[in-house]
Amino acid sequence: MTETKTSNRPRETRSGIIGRPFDRIDGPLKVRGDATYAYENTLEGTAFGYILGAAVAKGRIAEIDTAEAERAPAVLLVMTHRNAPAQPDFGPAVTPTVPEVFTRARPALNSERVRYYDEPVALIVAETFEAARAAAGLIKVRYDEEPGLYDLSGHVADAYAPKRTNAGFETDSVIGDFESAFAAAPVKVDATYRTPFEHHNPMEPHATLAAWSGNELTIHTSAQTLANFRAGVASTLRIPPERVRIISPFIGGGFGSKLIAHADTILAALAAKVLQRPVKIALTRQQMFANAGHRAEMIQQVRLSTGTDGRLTGIAHDVWSATSSFEEYCEQTAVFARSLYAAPNRVTRHRLVPLDINRGEWMRSPGEAPGMLAFECAMDELAERLGLDPIELRIRNEPAQDPERGVPFSTRNLVACMEEGARRFGWQRRNPTPGRAREGRKLIGYGMAAAIRPNYIGAATARVAIDRDGRVTARLDMTDIGTGTYTILTQIAADSLGVPISSVKVELGDSRFPRTAGSGGSWGAASAGSALHNACNALRERILQAARSSEASPLRGAGATEASFADGEVRLGQRSASLTDLVRRIAPDGFEAEGSVAAGAATPSYKAYSQHSYGAHFAEVAVDCDTGEIRMRRMLAVMGAGRILNPKTARSQIIGGMTWGIGAALMEQTVLDRRYGHFVNHDLAEYHVPINGDVPEMEVVFLEEHDDKANPFGAKGIGELGVCGAGAAVANAIYNATGVRVRDFPITLDKLLPALPVIAI
Amino acid sequence: MQSFTYERAASAEQAAAAVAERPDAKFISGGTNLLDLMKLEIERPAHLVDISRLPLDRIEETAAGGLRVGAQVRNSDLAADPRVRSRYPMLTQALLAGASGQIRNKASTSGNLLQRTRCPYFYDRNMPCNKREQGSGCAALQGFNRMHAVLGASQACIAVHPSDMAVAMAGLDARIETISPGGGTRTIPIGDLHRLPEATPHVETVLDHGEMIAAVTLPPPPPGRQVYRKVRDRASYAFALVSVAAVVEKSGDRIQSARIAMGGVAAKPWRATEAERTLAGAAASDGAFTDAAEAALAEAVGYGGNDFKIPLAKRTMRHTLAAAAESA
Numbered sequence A: 001m002t003e004t005k006t007s008n009r010p011r012e013t014r015s016g017i018i019g020r021p022f023d024r025i026d027g028p029l030k031v032r033g034d035a036t037y038a039y040e041n042t043l044e045g046t047a048f049g050y051i052l053g054a055a056v057a058k059g060r061i062a063e064i065d066t067a068e069a070e071r072a073p074a075v076l077l078v079m080t081h082r083n084a085p086a087q088p089d090f091g092p093a094v095t096p097t098v099p100e101v102f103t104r105a106r107p108a109l110n111s112e113r114v115r116y117y118d119e120p121v122a123l124i125v126a127e128t129f130e131a132a133r134a135a136a137g138l139i140k141v142r143y144d145e146e147p148g149l150y151d152l153s154g155h156v157a158d159a160y161a162p163k164r165t166n167a168g169f170e171t172d173s174v175i176g177d178f179e180s181a182f183a184a185a186p187v188k189v190d191a192t193y194r195t196p197f198e199h200h201n202p203m204e205p206h207a208t209l210a211a212w213s214g215n216e217l218t219i220h221t222s223a224q225t226l227a228n229f230r231a232g233v234a235s236t237l238r239i240p241p242e243r244v245r246i247i248s249p250f251i252g253g254g255f256g257s258k259l260i261a262h263a264d265t266i267l268a269a270l271a272a273k274v275l276q277r278p279v280k281i282a283l284t285r286q287q288m289f290a291n292a293g294h295r296a297e298m299i300q301q302v303r304l305s306t307g308t309d310g311r312l313t314g315i316a317h318d319v320w321s322a323t324s325s326f327e328e329y330c331e332q333t334a335v336f337a338r339s340l341y342a343a344p345n346r347v348t349r350h351r352l353v354p355l356d357i358n359r360g361e362w363m364r365s366p367g368e369a370p371g372m373l374a375f376e377c378a379m380d381e382l383a384e385r386l387g388l389d390p391i392e393l394r395i396r397n398e399p400a401q402d403p404e405r406g407v408p409f410s411t412r413n414l415v416a417c418m419e420e421g422a423r424r425f426g427w428q429r430r431n432p433t434p435g436r437a438r439e440g441r442k443l444i445g446y447g448m449a450a451a452i453r454p455n456y457i458g459a460a461t462a463r464v465a466i467d468r469d470g471r472v473t474a475r476l477d478m479t480d481i482g483t484g485t486y487t488i489l490t491q492i493a494a495d496s497l498g499v500p501i502s503s504v505k506v507e508l509g510d511s512r513f514p515r516t517a518g519s520g521g522s523w524g525a526a527s528a529g530s531a532l533h534n535a536c537n538a539l540r541e542r543i544l545q546a547a548r549s550s551e552a553s554p555l556r557g558a559g560a561t562e563a564s565f566a567d568g569e570v571r572l573g574q575r576s577a578s579l580t581d582l583v584r585r586i587a588p589d590g591f592e593a594e595g596s597v598a599a600g601a602a603t604p605s606y607k608a609y610s611q612h613s614y615g616a617h618f619a620e621v622a623v624d625c626d627t628g629e630i631r632m633r634r635m636l637a638v639m640g641a642g643r644i645l646n647p648k649t650a651r652s653q654i655i656g657g658m659t660w661g662i663g664a665a666l667m668e669q670t671v672l673d674r675r676y677g678h679f680v681n682h683d684l685a686e687y688h689v690p691i692n693g694d695v696p697e698m699e700v701v702f703l704e705e706h707d708d709k710a711n712p713f714g715a716k717g718i719g720e721l722g723v724c725g726a727g728a729a730v731a732n733a734i735y736n737a738t739g740v741r742v743r744d745f746p747i748t749l750d751k752l753l754p755a756l757p758v759i760a761i
Numbered sequence B: 001m002q003s004f005t006y007e008r009a010a011s012a013e014q015a016a017a018a019v020a021e022r023p024d025a026k027f028i029s030g031g032t033n034l035l036d037l038m039k040l041e042i043e044r045p046a047h048l049v050d051i052s053r054l055p056l057d058r059i060e061e062t063a064a065g066g067l068r069v070g071a072q073v074r075n076s077d078l079a080a081d082p083r084v085r086s087r088y089p090m091l092t093q094a095l096l097a098g099a100s101g102q103i104r105n106k107a108s109t110s111g112n113l114l115q116r117t118r119c120p121y122f123y124d125r126n127m128p129c130n131k132r133e134q135g136s137g138c139a140a141l142q143g144f145n146r147m148h149a150v151l152g153a154s155q156a157c158i159a160v161h162p163s164d165m166a167v168a169m170a171g172l173d174a175r176i177e178t179i180s181p182g183g184g185t186r187t188i189p190i191g192d193l194h195r196l197p198e199a200t201p202h203v204e205t206v207l208d209h210g211e212m213i214a215a216v217t218l219p220p221p222p223p224g225r226q227v228y229r230k231v232r233d234r235a236s237y238a239f240a241l242v243s244v245a246a247v248v249e250k251s252g253d254r255i256q257s258a259r260i261a262m263g264g265v266a267a268k269p270w271r272a273t274e275a276e277r278t279l280a281g282a283a284a285s286d287g288a289f290t291d292a293a294e295a296a297l298a299e300a301v302g303y304g305g306n307d308f309k310i311p312l313a314k315r316t317m318r319h320t321l322a323a324a325a326e327s328a
């Protein structure tokens, strides 16, 4: 059950459309199978590509024999580093600026070097997919293999400090003197946690159909951020970005793995050029593990110290993460700890160990997902050491302002979330002594954790038009990755212009539309929404101006009185007219306007306030005392995330995030073989994500909140908040159930079993 | 996936002959295992003989009071059959604990018995694997072997047989009926169907090339209460870490007889005869169940990642026996 309260400020809620739980606009299309995904597009003469990946993780191709494959039936092209069109070199491991990582050239098949296991070494294009795949099996490759590095824990001593973390944060932060405070403290926790490699595994694989028409390239693909794809393709192919059109109206999940172009896109574009035919390529599920990003393995040391009063005197969060030897990615794992709790002495540090693997990529809730999994467990360990309730411990360390930036919070309802959650969850029933609650042969435990996630805004522009029949069309190169963007943007336009949602058509996913920051970092709704909101305001101004001055206008001469758009009418002071009627009379061709927002980090409000969404997660688990099997019983999340634009899509985002929390705590892990450098369990039978049976009853509550520092709606990002801390709540519940603290994620039964007592039958 | 030719068998005899004729031919039933392996070129048959439409999809009473299950009976249908549910409940439990609804709707009884291991190195053609490529080595031995065998393995291969159904059938003393090219038939006790790896892990069963499974016969249900318990990493759609099928017959407080089979521990469904012997005549007590579990795993060897399976199997067996003895 969801209970939602959202603020109802008249300033924004002209027609009450924002904040209502509208069904997904694109839902029926998807259910009917009418939403066309990248690989489903067909063009006359399309040929099919299949990628052959490297059989070793490091070395060079000594010999590649493609003769037999070239002779195979229906084969049109076998592309290797020997005959692929020239592309720029990959370049340095770190780009000069943060944004360039999204736009840099990502050449494929341009070198005999093998940098990671399953890196493309050949592309086979044939008349059918089956013919291409069969021919791939006929290619013989001989490698000069070189010893590689695949072991994070063995090489922590060689770790280096990157220049910055992902998203441009400082690598380290130091305030006060942590070491002295820690040494002197009467109560402390020093715990080291390990989080494994994880993979996004969106349901829709990475796929591209590329077609050239003269010098113009059109790419149908599955992209979260069209501008990145466009720039990345253009720089790899060395053509102007204007000649590249990216189309991606529907995306079957991305979770951060579709922010940049991958081999399917680059190779489809190259092969289509060579063959002068449209070419379609998808990564197989197995290929996605090596070729479409991952979350890196990490070791995290969390040290906390307090006085006997439970007030933190020191916080230290040190992270050692695997990265790629040829392209750096440093997840901002400890950055959230800079804003979460008060303490006078603090250190956060990020260190990297380069391995011979592909680069890590942004994976849902980068930073908080692994970071809070460790940190919020350490808080639980500290609470126990202090004999304090975990919620009380957090309340005692609630900061008055951002503890490292020294600026006020825009809004922060963490304490309210925890208190409301405790009441609803029945937290007082939790036995603080672990391992005591039993039902039959099940051990029962409760756990909680806090959630925090920064509010980002990306630069965005939107165009909106109204025609003589009152139909509103909004266009922007934003994407809907299944999060509900179509729906929310429709609501925003309808609300702003006072028309029913059925009069609004939102068109996304085409790089010909005005540029946005796409979907990523939970900033989609706020960024694209603000741009659209501003575009609608500009459109209103344009309509009003004409309405006041046009000969044909029934509102002519209404002066500068207050105006409103509601219920399909335009009101100017005492006078009103039907919007459609008005447009038809004064502008038979309709009106059009654009609106924009600047990137958040550049705005005064972002500099003056610490802007985050907050929440509290609660979990109840049952652990089988014979087998150690852990099953979820229920979960609750109470969120303070600004104004909720659509409680239905918002809830879906949160429960999806909580499900990720279950996965991270209990099962998600990709095993990197330390000898061969390949991800061993690279399919969905062996890489476990939670299935329906693992997901218990979930309750989501949004606290009434309006963040007027964040954007015109008072809304903040929620797409990733549900993940943050959710796994830690599960882990803490397991500890409460069993008294066994597993610090090596995921918590599978083999790690619990040795410490589980044998209970008499 | 390599190109292949395909034919639909007209009769069991003809199917057996068609496969026997060509060394590179294979039977295909539901295809849920074989096709996946073909896509990855781990199996590379040049010819497929489709036996899924043969009239081998019936479950019939036998004169002895058991059931004869046609090779083409789908896993879902077998699980749902009222006679199976009431007389062989642990078979239904095992079937429903396997795979997913969609896969069970497609998977056949014979295909389930003959499905191949899920060892991830077996599934990756770039890795050494004696089962896939004789003499290439075993990557799992020193690698990621969390899912691997603790009983009956060899230095050549430590893979497990992944079936749940077969474990319950082993506990029920099922017999496999086959038909050979030329029409000859034979009956193989389920315990003899699969071979342990020894030095030839690529030879997985005693079946000859072209010998087709026609049916599985279940003897009359053994006396006692049946329980199938599968332990896995998530609530559903995961292969067994270990599983235990147990039938416990009591008279008063004493155990008259017990039948126990284990899954997830060996290259075949593993009948725990030592444990059965320990239990026969013993008082139904925690101590007896614990002793039985110890006896069952006495010969077990771990390979690092799977060491936990030994205590896990013991604990699972102990409480499964207790559950079976409870109301027996």
Ligand SMILES: Cc1cc2nc3c(=O)[nH]c(=O)nc-3n(C[C@H](O)[C@H](O)[C@H](O)COP(=O)(O)OP(=O)(O)OC[C@H]3O[C@@H](n4cnc5c(N)ncnc54)[C@H](O)[C@@H]3O)c2cc1C
Pocket (backbone or CB within 6 Å): A685, B026, B027, B028, B029, B030, B031, B032, B033, B034, B035, B051, B071, B097, B098, B099, B100, B103, B106, B107, B108, B109, B110, B111, B112, B113, B114, B115, B116, B162, B163, B164, B165, B211, B212, B213, B214, B237, B238, B239, B240
């Ligand atoms: C993701 C996933 C999860 C799964 N989880 C489980 C699980 O938890 N537990 C479990 O038990 N199983 C599980 N399975 C396996 C599933 O049970 C098997 O794939 C299925 O039973 C195979 O049956 P089939 O009819 O499709 O066999 P096919 O794929 O058609 O054939 C398998 C093999 O048997 C041979 N064969 C088939 N019939 C005959 C015959 N009559 N005579 C001789 N040879 C024959 C074929 O030649 C082939 O080599 C899972 C499968 C998948 C894909």
Ligand code: SF4
Pocket (backbone or CB within 6 Å): B117, B119, B120, B121, B122, B128, B129, B130, B131, B132, B137, B138, B139, B140, B141, B156, B157, B158, B159, B201
């Ligand atoms: S355990 Fe068997 S199947 Fe797995 S790699 Fe070794 S030989 Fe191959």
